[in-house]
Amino acid sequence: MMPSKKPRIAVDVWSDVMCPWCAVGYVQFAKAVDALAGDVEVELRWMPFELNPDLPPEGRRQDEHLAAAYRRTPEEVAAMRAQMQATAARAGFPMEWAGEGDEPPAMMWNTFEAHKLLRWALAEQGPEAQTRLKLALLRAHFQQRRNVSDREVLLAIAAAEGFDRAKAAAALADEALAIAVRAEEARGRRAGINSVPSFVVDGKYVIQGAREPNDYAAMLRQVAGLVQNA
Numbered sequence: 001m002m003p004s005k006k007p008r009i010a011v012d013v014w015s016d017v018m019c020p021w022c023a024v025g026y027v028q029f030a031k032a033v034d035a036l037a038g039d040v041e042v043e044l045r046w047m048p049f050e051l052n053p054d055l056p057p058e059g060r061r062q063d064e065h066l067a068a069a070y071r072r073t074p075e076e077v078a079a080m081r082a083q084m085q086a087t088a089a090r091a092g093f094p095m096e097w098a099g100e101g102d103e104p105p106a107m108m109w110n111t112f113e114a115h116k117l118l119r120w121a122l123a124e125q126g127p128e129a130q131t132r133l134k135l136a137l138l139r140a141h142f143q144q145r146r147n148v149s150d151r152e153v154l155l156a157i158a159a160a161e162g163f164d165r166a167k168a169a170a171a172l173a174d175e176a177l178a179i180a181v182r183a184e185e186a187r188g189r190r191a192g193i194n195s196v197p198s199f200v201v202d203g204k205y206v207i208q209g210a211r212e213p214n215d216y217a218a219m220l221r222q223v224a225g226l227v228q229n230a
Contacts, residue, residue, distance in 0.1 A: 007224040008041045014049045014188050014198040015134075017111045017148055020084050023138045024091045025197040025210035031092075032216035040224045045127050046134050048115035048185050049196045055110040059149065062106035081106075088142075091210075098143040109141070109149035113172060115181050117154050120171040121163060129162070136161050 013029075015022040033042045052065075066077045088095045097103040114137055122130040136157050140146040146153050151172055159165040171177050191200070199207040199216075201223050207216065 006039060006041045008043065009202055009220065009223060011042055011044045012047050012200040012203075013044060014047045014193045014200070015196050016049050016051045017114050017134075017137045017141055018051050018108055019196050020088060020095060020142065021210045022197040023093045023095070023142060024088050025199075026135075026138075027091045027093045028211060028213050029199065029216045031213035032220060035213065035217050036220055036224075040220055042220065043127050044131060045122060046118050046130055047188060047200075048119065048181050049188060049193065049198075050111055050115070050185065051196065052108060053110070053112070055108060055149075057110065057149065059107045059109045059147065062108050065108045093138070093142075095142040097145060099145060104145045106145060107147070109147055111149065112178075112181070113151055113154055114148050115185075116172055116177050117158060117168065119181050119184070120168065120177060121158070124163065124167065124171075133158060133161050133163070 013022075013026065015026070033040075033044075036042075063074065063077050063081075066072065066080060067074065070077075070080075072080065085095050118130055118134060118137075121133045137148055137154075140153070140157055141148050146157075148154065148157075151169075154172070155165050155168055158168045192206075193200075195208060197208075197210065201207060201220065205219070205223050207219050
C-alpha cells in the first residue's frame with residue numbers, strides 16, 4: 001500500500017511589524033510546525049494589518065504611545081515593557097536593544113510601506129522568502145530600533161535578505177501595490193480580523209493570539225484531520 005500523502009495546510013497570518021505578540025506568536029507557531037514536520041505540511045503567508053495606521057511619518061515614542069493608549073503611568077509602561085521582553089525572551093525572540101552605541105528610544109512607526117514590501121516579496125519569491133523578510137523586519141524593529149517606515153531602510157533590509165533592491169524600489173513606487181495592500185486589509189476586516197496575530201488556517205479556521213506551541217500543534221492536527229477527511 002502506498003503511504004498516504006501528508007495533508008497540506010495553508011495558513012494566512014494577519015500581523016503587524018509593530019506587534020510584539022506577533023513575533024512571539026510566530027516563534028511559538030514555528031515550533032509547532034517543526035514538531036509536526038513528519039505529519040503536516042504548512043504553507044504560511046503574511047497578510048497586512050496596521051495596528052496604528054494613523055501614525056505620522058516621524059513616528060511616536062513607544063512609551064508615550066503606550067501611556068496614551070492604555071492610560072498608564074510611566075512606571076506602569078516600564079513594567080509592561082519589561083514583562084513583554086521577558087515573555088519574548090522565553091519564547092526565543094529577544095526584544096532587547098542589540099545594536100552598537102547608545103540605545104535609542106523604542107519607537108512606533110507607520111507600517112504601510114513594510115506591508116507593501118511583504119506583499120511584493122510573496123509574489124516575487126514565494127512564502128518562505130516572505131517569512132524570511134518578515135523576521136528580518138521584526139528584528140530590525142525590536143532589536144535594532146531601525147525605522148521600518150523609511151523606504152531606504154526597507155530596501156536595505158530587503159537587499160540583505162537576497163531580494164533585488166531595484167525591483168523592490170520599483171514595486172514600492174507602484175501605486176498598484178498600495179491598492180492591492182489596501183484591498184487585502186479590507187478583506188481582513190470583512191473576515192472579522194480585528195486583532196493580531198490571527199492565524200487563518202485552511203481559509204476558515206481562526207487561531208487568535210500568541211499561544212503555546214502545543215496549542216498550535218493540536219489545532220493544526222485537528223484541521224489536518226478535517227482536511228484529510230473532506
